Amino acid sequence: MADQDDPQEVARLRYRLYVDALRARMPQAQFDLLMEAIRLWAAHGGGTARLRFDTEEERELSTPEVQQELAQPHGAARCAAARAREPRRPRRRAAR
Numbered sequence: 001m002a003d004q005d006d007p008q009e010v011a012r013l014r015y016r017l018y019v020d021a022l023r024a025r026m027p028q029a030q031f032d033l034l035m036e037a038i039r040l041w042a043a044h045g046g047g048t049a050r051l052r053f054d055t056e057e058e059r060e061l062s063t064p065e066v067q068q069e070l071a072q073p074h075g076a077a078r079c080a081a082a083r084a085r086e087p088r089r090p091r092r093r094a095a096r
Helices: 007-025 028-043 056-061 064-085
Strands: none
Touching: 007 028, 028 056, 028 064
16 A cells, blocks of 8 residues: 555556556557657656657547547646645644
8 A cells, every 4th residue: 555645656656547547448559659658758857748640650549538648647747746846744633
């Protein structure tokens, strides 16, 4: 089980669950294209990105579902990174 006090670990586990769900519901070729685009986006520091699919196969695989998913991890990754940078707040103790 993830350490609930470690926001980075929680973010990693949520991302892993998200990727597993994508893998289960998308055709393999679309999933591979999506993961490649996300890896490239992350490797270049995130932020705004403009993608260009050069081959006909890539353009055919870039379905509305793939495009929608490309938009989602960017927001989730920014939120997770921001949360990981937040200073930890002391945990509240139950009143006795």
